[in-house]
Amino acid sequence: MQKIRNIAIIAHVDHGKTTLVDKILHQTNLFRDNQDTGDLILDSNDLERERGITIVSKNVSVNYKGVKINIIDTPGHADFGGEVERVLKMADGVILLVDAFEGAMPQTRFVTQKALSLGLKPVVIVNKVDKENCRPEEVYESIFELFFNLEATEDQLDFPVLYGSSKQGWMNTDWKVQTEDITPLLDTILEHIPPAPSFDGTLQMQITSLDYSSFVGRIAIGRVARGVIKENQPVSLVKRDGKIQKSRIKELYTFEGLGKIRVQEVSSGDICAVVGIEGFDIGDTIADFENPEQLEVIKIDEPTMNMLFTINNSPMFGKEGKFVTSQA
Numbered sequence: 001m002q003k004i005r006n007i008a009i010i011a012h013v014d015h016g017k018t019t020l021v022d023k024i025l026h027q028t029n030l031f032r033d034n035q036d037t038g039d040l041i042l043d044s045n046d047l048e049r050e051r052g053i054t055i056v057s058k059n060v061s062v063n064y065k066g067v068k069i070n071i072i073d074t075p076g077h078a079d080f081g082g083e084v085e086r087v088l089k090m091a092d093g094v095i096l097l098v099d100a101f102e103g104a105m106p107q108t109r110f111v112t113q114k115a116l117s118l119g120l121k122p123v124v125i126v127n128k129v130d131k132e133n134c135r136p137e138e139v140y141e142s143i144f145e146l147f148f149n150l151e152a153t154e155d156q157l158d159f160p161v162l163y164g165s166s167k168q169g170w171m172n173t174d175w176k177v178q179t180e181d182i183t184p185l186l187d188t189i190l191e192h193i194p195p196a197p198s199f200d201g202t203l204q205m206q207i208t209s210l211d212y213s214s215f216v217g218r219i220a221i222g223r224v225a226r227g228v229i230k231e232n233q234p235v236s237l238v239k240r241d242g243k244i245q246k247s248r249i250k251e252l253y254t255f256e257g258l259g260k261i262r263v264q265e266v267s268s269g270d271i272c273a274v275v276g277i278e279g280f281d282i283g284d285t286i287a288d289f290e291n292p293e294q295l296e297v298i299k300i301d302e303p304t305m306n307m308l309f310t311i312n313n314s315p316m317f318g319k320e321g322k323f324v325t326s327q328a
Contacts, residue, residue, distance in 0.1 A: 003066060003067045003068060003195070004067070004068045004069075004070065004195060004196040004269050004270055005067060005068070005069045005070065005092065005093070005189055005190065005193045005195065005196065006070045006072070006090055006091045006092045006093070006196050006223065006269075006271065007069065007070070007071055007072065007091055007092070007093050007094065007095055007123075007189060007193055008072040008087060008088055008090070008091040008093075008094050008095070008115070008120075009021065009071065009072065009073055009094070009095045009097060010094050010095065010096050010097065010108060010111045010112060010115060011096070011097035011098070011108065012098070012099070012102070012104075012105040012107055012108045013107075016097060016099070016127045016128060016166035016167065017073065017097050017166075018073060019166040019167055020097060020125070020127070020166040020182075021060065021071060021073050022166075023166060023169045023182050024062060024071065024182065024185075024186070025060065025062060025257070025258070026169075027169075027181055027182050027183070027186065028062040028063060028064055028186075059071070059072055059073075059209075059221065059255045059271060060073070060255060060257065060258055061254070061255040061256050061257065062257070064186045064189075064190070065186075065190065067190055068270075069186075069189060070090075070255060070270070070271050072087050072090060072091060086208045086209060086282060086298055087208055087209055088111075088114055088115055088118055088120065089118070089206065089208050089223070089298065090208055090209075090222065090223040090271055091115075091120055092120065092121070092193060092194050092195075092196055092197075093120050093121040093122070093123065093189075093192070093193035093194065094112075094115045094120045094121070094122050094123070095122075095123045095124075095125060095189075096108070096112060096115075096122050096123070096124045096125070096143070097125045097127050097166075098124070098125070098126055098127065098139055098143065099127060099128050099139075100126050100127060100128045100129045100131065100134035100135065100136045100139055100163070100175075101128065101131060101133055101134050101135060101139075103138070103139040103142050103143070104139075104142060104143055104146050109146060109150075112146065112147075112150065113150045116147065116150050116151070116152050116153075116156055119153075121155070121156065121159075121192060121193055121194060122147070122152075122156055122159045123159060123160050123161075123162070123188055123189065123192055123193065124140070124143055124159050124160070124161040124162070125161075125162050125163075125164065125171065125185070126139050126140060126143075126161065126162070126163045126164075126175065127164065127165065127166050128165060128166070128167075129163050129164060129165060129175045130165040130167075130168060136163050136175045140161055143161075144157070147159070159192075160173075160188050160191075160192050161173070162184060162185055162188060163175030164178075164179075164182065164185075169181060169182060170182060171183075171184045171185040172184055195269075196269030196270065197268075197269055198267060198268050198269045199225065199226040199227070199268050200226070200227065200268075201226045201227050202226065202227050202287070202288035202291055202293065203224075203226065203227040203228065203229055203233075203235065203286065203287055203288045204224075204225040204226040204227060204285060204286075204287055204288075204293060204295055205222050205223065205224045205225060205229055205272075205274075205285065205286040205287075206222050206223070206225060206283065206284070206285050206286075206295045206298070207220045207221070207222045207280055207281070207282060207283065207284050207285075207286065208221065208222045208223070208282065208283075208298070209221040209222070209282070210280075210282065211273060213275075216250075216251065216275045216276075217275075218280070219253075219273050219274065219275055220273070220274040220275075220277050220280050220286070221271070221272070221273050221274075222271070222272070222274075222286070223269070223270070223271045223272075224266055224267065224268045224269065224270060224271075224272060225268060225295060226268050227268055227288070228265050228266065228267050228268070229249065229252065229265065229266050229272065229274070229286070230249065230252070230264060230265040231249055231250075231251060231252045231262075231263070231264050231265065232248065232249060232250070233248065233249045233289075234246070234247075234248050234289040235247055235248065235249060235277075235286050235287065235288070235289055236286075236287045236288065236289055236292035237277055237279070237280055237284055237285070237286060237287075238284060238285040238286075238287050238292050238293075238294040239281070239284055240281065240283050240284060240297050242294065244292055245278075245279065246289065247276065247277050247278060248276055249274055249275075249276050249277070250275050250276030251274075251275035251276060252264070252265070252266060252272060252273075252274060252275070253272060253273040253274075253275070254266055254270060254271070254272050254273075255271060255272075255273070260273055274286065282298070283297050283298040
């Protein structure tokens, strides 16, 4: 059994997702005590800093009790639903983070439905229980009802729930009892999120995200589905339409903390970054050089817009009046 957990975090905008990841990074002693990291560490993009939301999914990794936890911080805005849907392919479980007052929002419902349909194990966090007028018990009931309506399995309906405050840096199974840190969350991840499975055989890795470096160009990111990927290994790039391009792995990286470290090989179940593949696209498969096998192509829902037209039920309905204009 591998000591790897791959988790994605689902949350609506401003429900405290990126703040929670900050606390996880600090909890696992990723930074020096005298290191000034600031807030919202993962929102490093200038536009993200300006708008205060996560736009681009990012990968970080922490080590807790000898287990590597790959955390995928996903966008929470509906405009970036396709980005979320892709990165869920790299996860074995999800953390659903909801506000203790607002509860699950419509945009969260869409992503949660995708996660449940992929069979991912959920962990629910009711955040911001320190705010006035919070209603954690009602929010928990609404989450259970949401999962039931989304046709979750019995195992998914038996989800663990934690309450706390990302900003204050504590989590607990009882929202009325404040703990010293978020250790209960990390313990829950190790207990309930299944370990990343390992499959032997020829190489298969699907490109689900990408990065860019001014030194090496485009970097392919994905999870190794089968076999082992090695540095300087000749590979086949299977395009979405089935065409095959021969290529070679120049450099190989895994995620550690906020950055990447160069490695010689990565086994199935772990997430890595590959340098040297030319002309790749999201959804392409990096496969064995001689016997390439394509993974199922990622299907992303087309962007849609729903509008609901109802009768006028505003307070001014049925009242007639005259417009008054004045001249200066």
